[in-house]
Amino acid sequence: MSSKGKILVTGGTGYIGSITSAELIEQGYEVVIIDNLSNSEKDTLDRIQDITGILPHFYEYDLQEQESIERVITEHPDILGIIHFAAAKAVGESVEMPLHYYRNNIVPMINILESMKIHNISNFVFSSSCTVYGQPDELPVTELAPVKPAESPYGYTKQVNENLLKDTIQANKGIKGIALRYFNPIGAHLSGNLGELPLGVPDNLMPYITQTAIGIREELKVFGDDYNTPDGSCIRDYIHVVDLARAHVVALERMMQNKGKADYEVFNIGTGNGVSVLEIIDSFEKATGVKLNYKIADRRAGDIEQIWANTDFANNELGWKASLTLDQMTKSAWEWEKNYRESLKTN
Numbered sequence: 001m002s003s004k005g006k007i008l009v010t011g012g013t014g015y016i017g018s019i020t021s022a023e024l025i026e027q028g029y030e031v032v033i034i035d036n037l038s039n040s041e042k043d044t045l046d047r048i049q050d051i052t053g054i055l056p057h058f059y060e061y062d063l064q065e066q067e068s069i070e071r072v073i074t075e076h077p078d079i080l081g082i083i084h085f086a087a088a089k090a091v092g093e094s095v096e097m098p099l100h101y102y103r104n105n106i107v108p109m110i111n112i113l114e115s116m117k118i119h120n121i122s123n124f125v126f127s128s129s130c131t132v133y134g135q136p137d138e139l140p141v142t143e144l145a146p147v148k149p150a151e152s153p154y155g156y157t158k159q160v161n162e163n164l165l166k167d168t169i170q171a172n173k174g175i176k177g178i179a180l181r182y183f184n185p186i187g188a189h190l191s192g193n194l195g196e197l198p199l200g201v202p203d204n205l206m207p208y209i210t211q212t213a214i215g216i217r218e219e220l221k222v223f224g225d226d227y228n229t230p231d232g233s234c235i236r237d238y239i240h241v242v243d244l245a246r247a248h249v250v251a252l253e254r255m256m257q258n259k260g261k262a263d264y265e266v267f268n269i270g271t272g273n274g275v276s277v278l279e280i281i282d283s284f285e286k287a288t289g290v291k292l293n294y295k296i297a298d299r300r301a302g303d304i305e306q307i308w309a310n311t312d313f314a315n316n317e318l319g320w321k322a323s324l325t326l327d328q329m330t331k332s333a334w335e336w337e338k339n340y341r342e343s344l345k346t347n
Helices: 015-026 043-052 066-075 091-096 098-119 153-171 205-214 241-256 277-288 312-318 326-346
Strands: 006-010 030-034 057-059 079-084 123-129 176-182 184-186 220-223 238-240 264-269 294-297
Touching (some): 006 015, 015 030, 015 043, 015 241, 030 066, 066 098, 079 241, 123 153, 123 241, 153 176, 184 241, 184 326, 205 220, 205 326, 220 277, 238 241, 241 264, 277 326
Parallel strands (some): 006 079, 030 057, 079 123, 123 176, 176 264, 220 294
């Protein structure tokens, strides 16, 4: 089968990167992955191969070193586009370790954009975040909402990287970019063979839920029940990671087919529905039949109260729409957790 072309995926053994890599391969692309395995496992490559029948090209490099990217692009001069996932992503941790986040998340972006210029690579999809909006004045939030002062160093690095991309495109004709502002990705690949795998104690809600359900964590903490929301817990727009992965392929093809209205575009990637932390717990218990041990804890630094997307622009302009349900999200996350723990026993 002939390939549609070669795509470089940074952070391609991570949670969203691995599932997007599998989606790209299934859509007929050849995938080249760079990942330093700081928050992922090399076994993920075998899982991608189990799903797709194809093993991606893989380089265990650190993107803070420009030479690493140069080496890969020199070896694969026919790369058509880059999807940039690689970044540290825990809000709470970023408040405690701001310098690590600035170095780890911003330097690679500069290096990649430099390499795009040198090698005339035109198409770039950036893994951004709804955190760039801070606590928006109006909900649901549209792409025209002002970018507020960031609530955390993590959020600030996303804002800086969007500006780096926009300014680079403005200064370099021939480079196009799309920033996908994710809302809250959860769930796992529908095969149950790829999912979120935080090393150490999870900072994100869903893996903490599944690890608590399977007995690795004693209890789940819900950070705050005194927010100005219907049940007092924070509200987010949770999106199935498979829907999110598909958005990257659509964004890439939009640029490659010259369908964009501008060289730099921004899209909200969510479902358009706000769901509370307590509603996520309820969905998990209903979809899996497993009761969760959880308790209410104090609010966490850097968390915003509520946010969800207006997805009209992405739905109409990008031609993409989230289709998987909340129960599918929570159930697939549980299937992945069970499958992964089972695989540890057999290996």
